[in-house]
Amino acid sequence: MSTARAEVPGAGSTGRPQPGFVRRCIFSTDHKTIGKQFLFMALFMMAIGGAMAMLMRWELAFPETPVPLMSWVPEPYMYGGAIPPNTYNSMFTMHATIMIFFVIMPILVGCFGNFLIPLMIGARDMAFPVLNMLSFWVGAIAAVILLASFFVTGGPAAAGWTSYAPLSAVPIYTGVDWGQNLWCISLIVLGISSLMGSINYITTIINMRTRGMTFFRLPLIIWALFITAILLLFALPVLSTALVLLLFDRLAGTHFFLPQGGGEPLLWQHLFWFFGHPEVYIMILPAMGIASEVISTFSRKPIFGYHAMAYAMGAIAFLSWIVWGHHMFQSGMNPALGSGFMITTMIIGVPSAIKVFNWLGTIYKGNIHYTAAMMNALAFVAMFIIGGLSGIFMACTPVDMYIHDTYFIVAHIHYVLFGGSLFAFFAGLIYWFPKMFGRMMNETLAKVHFWITLVAFNCTFFPMHILGMNGHMRRIYNPLQYDFLKPLQPINIFISISAFVLGAAQFILLANIIWSMAKGKRAGANPWRANSLEWTTSSPPVHGNWDGPLPVVHHGPYEYSSPFGEEDYLPQNVETPAKAAVAG
Amino acid sequence: MASSTAIPIRLVPASRGRQFGEGLPSGDLEAPIISNGRLAVLILLAGETMLFAGFIGAFLVYKLSAPFWPPPGLPRLPIEITWANTFVLLASGVTMNLAVRAVRRNRIARLRLLLGITALLGAIFLAVQGSEWIGLIAHGLRLSSGTYGATFYTLIGLHGFHVLCAVVWLMAVFAAALLGRLSAFRRSAVEICAIYWYFVCAVWPVLFYLVYF
Amino acid sequence: MEIASLSELIRRFWLPQGISTYSPRIDFLFTLILCITALVWVLVTVTMIVFMIRYRARPGRTAAYIEGNPRLEVLWTSITAVILIALALLSRSTWADIKEQGPPGEVFYKVTAKQFNWEITYPGPDGKLGTSDDVTVENEFHVPVNKVVRFELTSKDVIHSFFVPWLRLKQDAVPGRHIHVWFEATKEGEYEIPCAELCGFGHSGMDGTLYVQSEADYQRWLKKKYAESR
Numbered sequence A: 001m002s003t004a005r006a007e008v009p010g011a012g013s014t015g016r017p018q019p020g021f022v023r024r025c026i027f028s029t030d031h032k033t034i035g036k037q038f039l040f041m042a043l044f045m046m047a048i049g050g051a052m053a054m055l056m057r058w059e060l061a062f063p064e065t066p067v068p069l070m071s072w073v074p075e076p077y078m079y080g081g082a083i084p085p086n087t088y089n090s091m092f093t094m095h096a097t098i099m100i101f102f103v104i105m106p107i108l109v110g111c112f113g114n115f116l117i118p119l120m121i122g123a124r125d126m127a128f129p130v131l132n133m134l135s136f137w138v139g140a141i142a143a144v145i146l147l148a149s150f151f152v153t154g155g156p157a158a159a160g161w162t163s164y165a166p167l168s169a170v171p172i173y174t175g176v177d178w179g180q181n182l183w184c185i186s187l188i189v190l191g192i193s194s195l196m197g198s199i200n201y202i203t204t205i206i207n208m209r210t211r212g213m214t215f216f217r218l219p220l221i222i223w224a225l226f227i228t229a230i231l232l233l234f235a236l237p238v239l240s241t242a243l244v245l246l247l248f249d250r251l252a253g254t255h256f257f258l259p260q261g262g263g264e265p266l267l268w269q270h271l272f273w274f275f276g277h278p279e280v281y282i283m284i285l286p287a288m289g290i291a292s293e294v295i296s297t298f299s300r301k302p303i304f305g306y307h308a309m310a311y312a313m314g315a316i317a318f319l320s321w322i323v324w325g326h327h328m329f330q331s332g333m334n335p336a337l338g339s340g341f342m343i344t345t346m347i348i349g350v351p352s353a354i355k356v357f358n359w360l361g362t363i364y365k366g367n368i369h370y371t372a373a374m375m376n377a378l379a380f381v382a383m384f385i386i387g388g389l390s391g392i393f394m395a396c397t398p399v400d401m402y403i404h405d406t407y408f409i410v411a412h413i414h415y416v417l418f419g420g421s422l423f424a425f426f427a428g429l430i431y432w433f434p435k436m437f438g439r440m441m442n443e444t445l446a447k448v449h450f451w452i453t454l455v456a457f458n459c460t461f462f463p464m465h466i467l468g469m470n471g472h473m474r475r476i477y478n479p480l481q482y483d484f485l486k487p488l489q490p491i492n493i494f495i496s497i498s499a500f501v502l503g504a505a506q507f508i509l510l511a512n513i514i515w516s517m518a519k520g521k522r523a524g525a526n527p528w529r530a531n532s533l534e535w536t537t538s539s540p541p542v543h544g545n546w547d548g549p550l551p552v553v554h555h556g557p558y559e560y561s562s563p564f565g566e567e568d569y570l571p572q573n574v575e576t577p578a579k580a581a582v583a584g
Numbered sequence B: 001m002a003s004s005t006a007i008p009i010r011l012v013p014a015s016r017g018r019q020f021g022e023g024l025p026s027g028d029l030e031a032p033i034i035s036n037g038r039l040a041v042l043i044l045l046a047g048e049t050m051l052f053a054g055f056i057g058a059f060l061v062y063k064l065s066a067p068f069w070p071p072p073g074l075p076r077l078p079i080e081i082t083w084a085n086t087f088v089l090l091a092s093g094v095t096m097n098l099a100v101r102a103v104r105r106n107r108i109a110r111l112r113l114l115l116g117i118t119a120l121l122g123a124i125f126l127a128v129q130g131s132e133w134i135g136l137i138a139h140g141l142r143l144s145s146g147t148y149g150a151t152f153y154t155l156i157g158l159h160g161f162h163v164l165c166a167v168v169w170l171m172a173v174f175a176a177a178l179l180g181r182l183s184a185f186r187r188s189a190v191e192i193c194a195i196y197w198y199f200v201c202a203v204w205p206v207l208f209y210l211v212y213f
Numbered sequence C: 001m002e003i004a005s006l007s008e009l010i011r012r013f014w015l016p017q018g019i020s021t022y023s024p025r026i027d028f029l030f031t032l033i034l035c036i037t038a039l040v041w042v043l044v045t046v047t048m049i050v051f052m053i054r055y056r057a058r059p060g061r062t063a064a065y066i067e068g069n070p071r072l073e074v075l076w077t078s079i080t081a082v083i084l085i086a087l088a089l090l091s092r093s094t095w096a097d098i099k100e101q102g103p104p105g106e107v108f109y110k111v112t113a114k115q116f117n118w119e120i121t122y123p124g125p126d127g128k129l130g131t132s133d134d135v136t137v138e139n140e141f142h143v144p145v146n147k148v149v150r151f152e153l154t155s156k157d158v159i160h161s162f163f164v165p166w167l168r169l170k171q172d173a174v175p176g177r178h179i180h181v182w183f184e185a186t187k188e189g190e191y192e193i194p195c196a197e198l199c200g201f202g203h204s205g206m207d208g209t210l211y212v213q214s215e216a217d218y219q220r221w222l223k224k225k226y227a228e229s230r
């Protein structure tokens, strides 16, 4: 490294003066810093979203009894710590909104996207660093607006994260006034942030790849982020449309979604789900990318069927535009359309199957190292399958007639989003932590966190399938109001206790992050002996990513245990030794 | 696992120092087929297209399901003046195109003139739209007058807002031209703005056809 | 926990009793999908665990260099596709029978949802809906057993969802729309009608009762209600 720098004086960024603290850490245009900012924002929001979940679980296990330690919350939010129905509605609304828009998206797309894209394609930064910085700050403003809605009269939005009109369109229907408006505004602002993000990602991936980095030498995570950015680009404006119309209904006296004035309530659902379904794949594709990186690295084996993996993601992205109606089977939409959506929804299982089987193919005959990252990645595969398979029940229209809007759906949501996206986040965090902070995460703590989380997660969400099979509706704050749900209460209590364990386990993660950032073992450039380009520079990389010139790519990112290599890995910037020998 | 690389990392020296983004030297990049700025504005327009598609889709749902469109009792939209206004906007697309040619040939005086005319045409379009709106409001077409009024103001307003943004952007480019900051070497500022301008012009006839007829 | 409630709890690990003519068809599809997915899950998970144990890192081991296998790829893609498309085609007719056509109705009602009650409108003695002798009752839905019940579902304010778990029936009630729903209950009894779509702070607890009665009991009840309402 140092010799290379000597050869090309001033070519690296080290020739530039280090910017001051504010430029470096707050209004930084460095993609690595922005990635970390997204990470910390998301962790902060996760604590809030998680706290909402804990309160919800208390209410469901011990309905209408005061929550311990919460008696300080003023009326009408809580009554001496007891949760009234409207507060419960606000809670799951904010829980889901925060988890989806301010946890999973910022982590998977904002954090990993920003941190990894330039490093893995061999660029010094994003195509538009200032736009990138703006994208974070606009996103942060959106988060602040959403959090502000906790403090307005009437409380935060309470119409579910799907905010079905007309419930969401008229203040008196929910009793929520500015809370819902701020919810809309926050998501419109977030839409602008993510538009800026996707412009940056797409341009960077198309235009800024280093020499030799062809499209089919990109790591799968970059493929995933590229496709995700395209999905974001096309999906979020449609959500913005819906939100603007909803705001007009609430504030300007229009009747877009109100039948009294010739409006159409189902239009909201069509617009929302036309965005909403691609949205769920936005949250799983980067997770799939992370899993591919981690599983291949720690199996010391090339990813099985690289091309099939990339095409499968493309297919998922394409199909995700024509399945939105599966959320509306019972909505009164023309049932003939339902049959069409059932077929497309079933078909979208096929590319997902390709991915799952290829991960199995990757560990087959591998040399598997059970690091904490690998364990989380394998858990991702195992849990995603359960969530995906429960999706097949719902895709079947007659069965969905029974399980729609029950806890079966809630189980599905959490198996794909927690079991899927969050486990992949854990894997990715442990895997790239040394690159981000220059220090390794503590393996023991990470493994303790992994095992507790895995067990508690399954104890929390698997029994929800059984609740759903009994017709336990979602979004009800007191199951004991129904005679037929009373015998199920022990299950609800069991779920809640597991959920508290699950929530507590996340403190281990938090502790591990903080401890490792300060005291973790120093990491070398390539602690996992991995191939992709981010491992060819120092940990953490310098401003400008590489001292000296950019690496040049000679082959794909998954050359593990290659017969040509002397080691069991072959970084992308190293020529295949046999070929180099031939070239002489 | 071992904690550092076993294989030496080979780096090739930087050949061309092309400038990207913040101006960090990016070494060994092949020149891309399409520049970052142009690509970015095209991507932006893809997103904008979806935004308009959402609004137009909603509009069509109401229009096609309504028994009478426009509903009886509400004022008709002024077609003649809007025809004229359409030509104004389309003409601005032509002058924009001429401006792009001028900057490519480095004819700066001509560029200034054409940019000025384009911005003026855009402003005229907005002004006429504005006066139309005032008339319609006076005649009782409100946002709250059923879906007819609501879709009219939101859809046309969305487009108007885009024209406004385009005009502001164009003014900035115009100012740069006046200050002599534009030349054949820095023509992409004009070209990128032009792409956006064409988009705004191209959307209008579609809306005009759907909304006014 | 008491023994009785424990056995009750265990019984709950399966679908509740079905009481409509179409509930067996839905339960069949549910069971079929459960078998397929359980099989897939066992296969995938067992394979994964076997691989995880067999191919764990040991000193001296090296991984095989395998980049893929197009034939395998085609094989598992087409098998999955065939299974899933077959499932969709199989489900289609059940769906069409329940939500698209259905048998001609024998008794007719109108159900109107509102925050936070179900309003059931019964035809009066003239047997016709929409006439002045209609009877409207809140939250009590009486129907005769073994008769094809048809009703028009709508809402006065927000979207609600008419749900009777034992009928396996769920249908959203949308303001501005009149949706036609049918079922034929095969077992007498009282069943709850929860609302399944979030409809505001009273959503939890919005609950009616479906009384499936013998024809005689049903007529007696209807007469009584009619007399009361005059």
Ligand code: HEA
Pocket (backbone or CB within 6 Å): A162, A280, A281, A283, A284, A326, A327, A345, A346, A348, A349, A352, A353, A356, A384, A385, A386, A387, A388, A389, A391, A392, A394, A395, A396, A400, A403, A404, A405, A409, A412, A413, A416, A417, A420, A421, C036, C037, C040, C044, C080, C083, C084
């Ligand atoms: C990351 C998020 C994510 C992902 C990836 C998915 C993936 C899928 N989802 Fe899910 N879904 C959600 C998030 C997600 N979903 C959320 C949040 C909701 C609720 C929204 C709300 O109402 O609040 C929802 C709701 C939802 C519904 C609506 C239910 C209802 O409200 O009634 C349906 C219906 O069809 C559905 C189906 C599917 C299907 C078929 C897949 C498929 O993509 C899954 C494909 C994967 C597999 C099938 C497993 C792997 C395959 C194999 C091992 C091969 C062999 C398999 C067979 C032969 C069967 N989802």
Ligand code: HEA
Pocket (backbone or CB within 6 Å): A043, A044, A046, A047, A049, A050, A051, A053, A054, A056, A057, A092, A093, A095, A096, A099, A100, A103, A104, A160, A161, A162, A410, A413, A414, A417, A418, A421, A422, A460, A473, A474, A475, A476, A477, A499, A502, A503, A506, A507, A509, A510
């Ligand atoms: C990514 C998405 C995501 C995640 C991670 C979760 C996580 C959890 N969810 Fe959530 N959930 C949704 C998405 C998600 N959920 C959605 C979309 C809905 C539908 C909403 C609707 O109907 O509108 C829903 C609904 C939903 C319901 C149904 C409510 C109802 O219908 O009445 C329930 C009930 O049990 C529930 C429970 C939980 C629990 C116990 C967790 C637990 O896993 C939470 C565990 C806790 C944490 C992960 C955070 C704790 C961490 C710390 C305290 C320390 C860390 C802090 C830092 C690092 C700073 N969720």
Ligand code: CUA
Pocket (backbone or CB within 6 Å): C113, C114, C116, C159, C160, C161, C195, C196, C197, C198, C199, C200, C202, C203, C204, C206
């Ligand atoms: Cu009515 Cu929920």
Ligand SMILES: [Cu+2]
Pocket (backbone or CB within 6 Å): A276, A277, A280, A323, A324, A326, A327
């Ligand atoms: Cu979906």
